[in-house]
Amino acid sequence: MAEFPISEVRAAFPALQDDFVFFDNAAGAQSPQTVLNAVANHLLHRNVQRGGRYKKSQEVDEAIAQARTSVALLVNARHSDEISFGMNATSFMRLVSIAIGQSLGDHRENDRREIIVTDLDHEANIAVWLALEREGAKIVWWNFRDDGRLHLEDLEKLLSPRTRIVACTLASNAIGSILNVAEVSKRAHAAGAEVFIDAVHYGPHGTIDVQAFDCDYLVCSGYKMFSPHMGFLWGRLETLNALPTFREDFVPDTTPSKLEVGTYVYENVAGMDAAVRYLEDLGRKINPAATSRRAALVASTEAIKCYEAQLSGAMLDALASAKATVYGITTKDQIAHRTPTFGFNLPGISPAKVTEELAKRNIGVRDGHMYSPRLMKRLGLAKESGEVRASLVHYNTVEDVRRFGSALAEMTSH
Ligand SMILES: Cc1ncc(COP(=O)(O)O)c(C=O)c1O
Structure with missing residues (x-):
């Protein structure tokens, strides 16, 4: 099985060609040129x-x-x-x-x-x-x-x-x-x-x-x-x-x-x-032996899952370094049971402030209740402020996570 072709993936998405780190994918992802x-x-x-x-x-x-x-x-x-x-x-x-x-x-x-x-x-x-x-x-x-x-x-x-x-x-x-x-x-x-x-x-x-x-x-x-x-x-x-x-x-x-x-x-x-068809083509790149459209799709989605697990591992490290409180699954041995979507808060900084500071550094995340106010309540968070959510997909990179981690570290060191 070929390595995850991240450079080709990124090249397929016109919206990813600038210096912006897009970590708000759970609100809606970017489209490849073929879709446009x-x-x-x-x-x-x-x-x-x-x-x-x-x-x-x-x-x-x-x-x-x-x-x-x-x-x-x-x-x-x-x-x-x-x-x-x-x-x-x-x-x-x-x-x-x-x-x-x-x-x-x-x-x-x-x-x-x-x-x-x-x-x-x-x-x-x-x-x-x-x-x-x-x-x-x-x-x-x-x-x-x-x-x-x-x-x-x-x-x-x-x-x-x-x-x-x-x-x-x-x-x-x-x-x-x-x-x-x-x-x-x-x-x-x-x-x-x-x-x-x-x-x-x-x-x-x-x-x-x-x-x-x-x-x-x-x-x-x-x-x-x-x-x-x-x-x-x-x-x-x-x-x-x-x-x-x-x-x-x-x-x-x-x-x-x-x-x-x-x-x-x-x-x-x-x-x-x-x-x-974009996902299918990606699957064929990863596994040229995929014999049917469905087999190509599964090759693609399974490879995405593996690649995203690496991103999740890097995210957990970055968040731990920033002393963030991460909600839900926080241990690497359980990564298979989560998507690379991280709800978290930083000590002593409001979610809105965190997203504003990240926005200044050209990193797009979201704060609030994520349309899950009951879940926020269970986590002990106010509906009005909620959490910060960084949500990644397969076109994000470990380099994106590194930039995100450095930005959090800057914020928490003051
Ligand atoms: C888990 C989940 N369910 C439902 C919805 C609502 O989807 P739509 O905007 O397509 O109505 C969203 C949107 O963010 C979602 O994340």
């Missing part, structure tokens, strides 16, 4: 509505179909119609949750009204389920432990014949902890419940395999995965087809049309297709 070209080509050559009989419109249909095939390969879907495109992850969470809310009383064998949510999640994957209390849902909390991780033993105690669905994140956008969702599915399904996975934060950091995860729904945001702004939903074909969703009555009650009512941003879907 795909968006521009779409706007230049086929900026028309789909579904017409003329060539340009047919090309839009074809572009969407191709993107659907690519995203299906990215998540290892059984069928490309299991993928729906839309504006973002939150709107798909809301759409699925409304449908589940409407069918809460439908289970004949028993009354399944309990929805398990976690306090490790982004608020989007909590609030949409809390809103179902009006429909008679009962919310059950699966809380993370002091190690910043959700534990399966705790989930087991919460599951019952009353559980309708478990909604949980694959990785925390605020502290990076990864959850073993295949084990969640095993337990939830044994109790007769479904599983809804928020893969938004995990997306750029490892392999997504809905068949291995054995979940029922999974949402992602393309813009965290090197495409422009868009989101997509995967769901089992038969599960999605059974969902009561809103659509005009002439729209077929089958996926993807039943989940894609209205117009979304086609050029960004073309960009998402190109983002998948």
